[in-house]
Amino acid sequence: MFSSVYSPVEIEEKWYAYWTKHRLFHSEPDGREPYAVVIPPPNVTGVLHMGHMLNNTIQDVLVRRARMLGKNACWVPGTDHASIATEAKVVEKLAREGVKKTDLSREAFLEHAWEWTRKHGGIILEQLKRLGASCDWERTAFTMSEDYSRSVIRVFVDLYNQGKIYRGVRMVNWDPQAKTALSDEEVVYREQQGKLYYLRYCVSGSSPAAGGERDYVVVATTRPETIFGDTAVCVNPNDERYRQLKGKKLIVPLINREVPVIEDEYVDPEFGTGCLKVTPAHDVNDYMLGEKYGLEVIDIFNDDGTLSEKAQLYVGQDRFEVRRQVEVDLAAAGLLEKVEDYANKVGFSERTSVPIEPKLSMQWFVRMSELAEPALAAVMDDDVLLYPPKFKNTYRHWMENIKDWCISRQLWWGHRIPAWYLPQGGLVVAETEEEALALAREKTKNPCLTLADLRQDEDCLDTWFSSWLWPVSVFDPNVAGHPEADPNNDLQYYYPTVDLVTAPEILFFWVARMIIAGYEWAGGYPFKNVYLTGIVRDKQGRKMSKSLGNSPDPIALIEKYGADGVRLGMLLTSPAGNDLPFNENLCEQGRNFCNKIWNVFRLIKGWESSDTEPQPEHARVAVEWFLSLLCKTLLSVADDFSKYRLSEALMELYKLYWDEFSGWYLEIIKPQQGQAMDRKTYSSTIAIFDAMLRLLHPFMPFITEELWQNLAERKDGESIMVALQPFAQEFDEDVLSRFEQAKQVVSGIRSIRKDKNIPNRESLKLLVRGDFSPEAEAIVSRLANISQVLAVEENTEKQCASFLVKTTEFYVPLGSLINVAEERKKLEADLAYFKKFLGSVLAKLGNEKFTTSAPENVVALERKKQRDAEAKIASIEEQLKNLDS
RNA sequence: GGGAGCUUAGCUCAGCUGGUUUAGAGCAUCUGCCUUACAAGCAGAGGGUCGGGGGUUCGAGCCCCUCAGCUCCCACCA
Numbered sequence: 011m012f013s014s015v016y017s018p019v020e021i022e023e024k025w026y027a028y029w030t031k032h033r034l035f036h037s038e039p040d041g042r043e044p045y046a047v048v049i050p051p052p053n054v055t056g057v058l059h060m061g062h063m064l065n066n067t068i069q070d071v072l073v074r075r076a077r078m079l080g081k082n083a084c085w086v087p088g089t090d091h092a093s094i095a096t097e098a099k100v101v102e103k104l105a106r107e108g109v110k111k112t113d114l115s116r117e118a119f120l121e122h123a124w125e126w127t128r129k130h131g132g133i134i135l136e137q138l139k140r141l142g143a144s145c146d147w148e149r150t151a152f153t154m155s156e157d158y159s160r161s162v163i164r165v166f167v168d169l170y171n172q173g174k175i176y177r178g179v180r181m182v183n184w185d186p187q188a189k190t191a192l193s194d195e196e197v198v199y200r201e202q203q204g205k206l207y208y209l210r211y212c213v214s215g216s217s218p219a220a221g222g223e224r225d226y227v228v229v230a231t232t233r234p235e236t237i238f239g240d241t242a243v244c245v246n247p248n249d250e251r252y253r254q255l256k257g258k259k260l261i262v263p264l265i266n267r268e269v270p271v272i273e274d275e276y277v278d279p280e281f282g283t284g285c286l287k288v289t290p291a292h293d294v295n296d297y298m299l300g301e302k303y304g305l306e307v308i309d310i311f312n313d314d315g316t317l318s319e320k321a322q323l324y325v326g327q328d329r330f331e332v333r334r335q336v337e338v339d340l341a342a343a344g345l346l347e348k349v350e351d352y353a354n355k356v357g358f359s360e361r362t363s364v365p366i367e368p369k370l371s372m373q374w375f376v377r378m379s380e381l382a383e384p385a386l387a388a389v390m391d392d393d394v395l396l397y398p399p400k401f402k403n404t405y406r407h408w409m410e411n412i413k414d415w416c417i418s419r420q421l422w423w424g425h426r427i428p429a430w431y432l433p434q435g436g437l438v439v440a441e442t443e444e445e446a447l448a449l450a451r452e453k454t455k456n457p458c459l460t461l462a463d464l465r466q467d468e469d470c471l472d473t474w475f476s477s478w479l480w481p482v483s484v485f486d487p488n489v490a491g492h493p494e495a496d497p498n499n500d501l502q503y504y505y506p507t508v509d510l511v512t513a514p515e516i517l518f519f520w521v522a523r524m525i526i527a528g529y530e531w532a533g534g535y536p537f538k539n540v541y542l543t544g545i546v547r548d549k550q551g552r553k554m555s556k557s558l559g560n561s562p563d564p565i566a567l568i569e570k571y572g573a574d575g576v577r578l579g580m581l582l583t584s585p586a587g588n589d590l591p592f593n594e595n596l597c598e599q600g601r602n603f604c605n606k607i608w609n610v611f612r613l614i615k616g617w618e619s620s621d622t623e624p625q626p627e628h629a630r631v632a633v634e635w636f637l638s639l640l641c642k643t644l645l646s647v648a649d650d651f652s653k654y655r656l657s658e659a660l661m662e663l664y665k666l667y668w669d670e671f672s673g674w675y676l677e678i679i680k681p682q683q684g685q686a687m688d689r690k691t692y693s694s695t696i697a698i699f700d701a702m703l704r705l706l707h708p709f710m711p712f713i714t715e716e717l718w719q720n721l722a723e724r725k726d727g728e729s730i731m732v733a734l735q736p737f738a739q740e741f742d743e744d745v746l747s748r749f750e751q752a753k754q755v756v757s758g759i760r761s762i763r764k765d766k767n768i769p770n771r772e773s774l775k776l777l778v779r780g781d782f783s784p785e786a787e788a789i790v791s792r793l794a795n796i797s798q799v800l801a802v803e804e805n806t807e808k809q810c811a812s813f814l815v816k817t818t819e820f821y822v823p824l825g826s827l828i829n830v831a832e833e834r835k836k837l838e839a840d841l842a843y844f845k846k847f848l849g850s851v852l853a854k855l856g857n858e859k860f861t862t863s864a865p866e867n868v869v870a871l872e873r874k875k876q877r878d879a880e881a882k883i884a885s886i887e888e889q890l891k892n893l894d895s
Numbered sequence: 896g897g898g899a900g901c902u903u904a905g906c907u908c909a910g911c912u913g914g915u916u917u918a919g920a921g922c923a924u925c926u927g928c929c930u931u932a933c934a935a936g937c938a939g940a941g942g943g944u945c946g947g948g949g950g951u952u953c954g955a956g957c958c959c960c961u962c963a964g965c966u967c968c969c970a971c972c973a
Contacts, residue, residue, distance in 0.1 A: 613932035859953040
């Protein structure tokens with residue numbers, strides 16, 4: 011019935027269906043302690059990648075463990091409409107069909123977008139199920155659902171009414187191909203080999219022909235095509251070279267516009283010529299200078315990157331074409347001093363790969379400084395804890411220097427800004443058209459105004475403006491934006507959530523803003539702990555990405571190694587905040603562990619138990635030992651979890667299961683071939699195995715459920731998922747140390763057997779000088795095939811192999827098998843080692859400063875080391891003498 | 896340019912308040928074994944002057960200074 015190799019495929023499918031059927035993932039408020047986690051919502055039309063795998067494996071481990079600790083665990087899943095990413099995909103799809111976005115009405119385009127969402131949306135959630143994610147699917151949320159959208163709009167209105175939302179002109183990243191603004195996150199900077207052009211700007215009023223003097227200045231620029239937008243030239247006030255320019259005017263080449271010379275310390279005299287052309291419409295820094303000195307702003311570009319009428323020259327030509335042409339024409343006019351090669355960083359659109367154009371436009375902003383205050387304090391005062399804590403610094407730095415948040419996007423897929431412009435200018439902001447109309451009539455004092463007279467803002471909101479409400483709105487969309495509203499039962503019960511697991515890249519875009527939103531609309535922080543995962547990288551240390559093609563397909567991995575195997579692979583080396591260098595070997599290790607677990611089950615399942623058999627001493631000792639070890643491990647694992655050291659917790663369990671349970675415990679209690687096991691040992695073993703499965707379940711849910719279900723009769727609906735974690739009882743350290751000694755003796759004897767080529771079936775005698783408990787003796791006799799153990803005062807046997815465990819000496823008489831020369835060599839090496847060691851201890855103890863200033867226990871320890879080493883040296887010397895005689 | 900972090904075995908990492916013999920683990924490697932749960936396994940073994948240098952201390956992987964290298968975040972110089 012059970013093959014020696016675990017095959018996960020059908021088993022995973024079977025149990026996921028079972029869990030779903032019995033609604034074991036579902037949570038409703040009740041009397042238990044709540045434990046809620048909200049998933050970082052993946053893009054609705056996204057596909058599972060390795061980052062998701064890591065992130066969701068961690069969440070599932072935490073959620074499943076909490077559930078098994080008796081808490082009411084609720085993991086809320088869902089997706090994000092991902093405004094830009096989704097719209098880009100839809101535009102792309104339409105383009106393939108020969109349809110341009112600009113040819114469609116807003117409504118028609120949105121219909122396409124919804125169709126796309128219906129078709130591809132939720133694929134990623136189905137993939138998460140393959141991983142074993144124990145989300146409450148009945149609560150699946152979506153940032154564009156009707157309820158959720160309402161909460162987003164309410165929040166906008168609330169902030170607007172509080173005066174925390176305003177409109178303003180700002181430099182945005184413009185994509186001339188897609189004709190939309192981009193967020194900073196969508197701009198990728200790449201090093202480009204470009205040119206630095208040195209242009210001559212003549213001083214106004216001086217005629218070059220007149221005196222032949224140097225009556226021009228040289229300005230260096232990488233973008234000569236923008237000179238038509240120049241409205242000043244700036245120099246550093248401390249720059250002696252340009253003193254005489256003060257108050258003068260310069261002539262912009264080719265168009266001969268007169269612009270003032272201004273002075274500002276922003277200009278670096280070391281760079282280029284120390285003379286900067288100022289183009290407020292097309293450079294962020296120039297814009298700031300323009301504001302400071304009240305310069306004119308001349309926007310010389312059309313939305314598609316061609317030059318506009320305002321440029322005066324080259325109108326309608328593309329910006330890069332103009333760059334080439336300007337170079338030629340400037341040279342012809344004698345205004346081009348020189349051209350140098352120059353490497354600089356240029357921003358490219360992540361979507362269309364065209365260089366972005368800084369462009370001024372009217373946008374909506376959220377005033378952040380006041381909102382950020384409680385959110386900053388929350389993290390500084392440890393109301394919200396970041397793991398690892400090093401991110402606290404970064405967080406503070408960002409929050410203390412927070413800038414206003416540009417929330418408008420020139421996109422259609424998203425929440426449309428609820429602002430309506432009035433015919434005579436001005437605007438109203440309201441949750442609905444009807445309310446907007448009412449407000450508009452009031453404001454204009456015109457009761458005849460109709461909806462047709464109002465024009466709603468075309469832009470929609472930044473995706474983060476909806477996802478910052480996630481931990482609130484998934485429980486109660488109605489409360490967001492209505493601070494006076496009573497929270498519903500769910501929000502009251504589950505909020506604040508306990509853990510948030512996410513990537514550090516979005517600490518500011520998402521995490522910080524959720525904390526802000528939590529304080530603003532839900533009365534407090536949204537989560538207690540933030541676990542920041544690392545980035546999944548490939549073997550060369552590169553970030554896994556679609557464009558590099560270096561990311562394995564997670565579903566293919568699951569099919570190859572099993573979901574449990576892959577989960578283990580993700581967790582074996584991923585401490586919080588550290589990057590995870592992904593290697594398929596890790597999944598293989600995970601799969602091998604599954605197989606190990608599987609085979610233990612096969613072994614145990616094959617045993618017969620008998621009421622008449624007495625419990626052998628070695629089995630009694632093994633049970634006593636393992637129960638103590640289990641309790642000790644439970645404490646240590648709980649400690650690991652409290653510090654979010656998941657991979658350490660897993661490694662402890664891995665070793666407990668593989669080395670201690672399979673390697674030692676089972677080998678000891680294993681009955682002789684064909685013999686039954688005593689009832690006592692048998693039932694203890696079943697109980698231990700059951701506990702081990704429960705401990706491992708959060709990490710590897712499928713195989714543990716399968717085996718747990720087969721371990722005993724279970725009723726329909728019963729599941730390890732909702733069984734309780736084992737809890738630690740008091741244990742005896744002496745039991746553990748006695749067993750540790752036994753293990754070392756067994757290893758010592760195995761080494762001798764291997765060395766001397768003595769098969770295990772040949773039994774041996776063991777002489778012991780020093781402490782050796784009867785319990786240890788039982789274990790050693792059992793595992794090392796020792797026929798007789800003799801306690802001796804002095805070793806009288808001449809031809810022995812020997813070894814030491816702590817201070818106890820062990821001798822195995824070997825008769826003629828012994829090789830005197832070899833044995834002596836070994837003993838002499840030992841002797842040399844202990845003598846050297848003793849020397850270092852004595853040196854320490856001989857230092858009066860040490861004995862007087864070190865704490866007593868440290869000194870006592872050194873003295874013990876001395877005594878032990880001396881005893882060992884004496885013993886080895888005696889053995890050497892025996893060999894000689 | 897500003898900030899944060901990292902450097903310990905071939906690889907990935909622990910090492911928590913400076914003191915538990917000679918710094919640990921997993922994987923990988925090497926050597927024996929198809930021993931009736933498992934070769935996706937068992938038994939055994941090797942492998943590190945803790946990035947370099949200096950200092951503080953009775954004592955440093957851990958604290959301080961310095962140099963080198965790597966990574967990330969933020970802002971970007973025309």
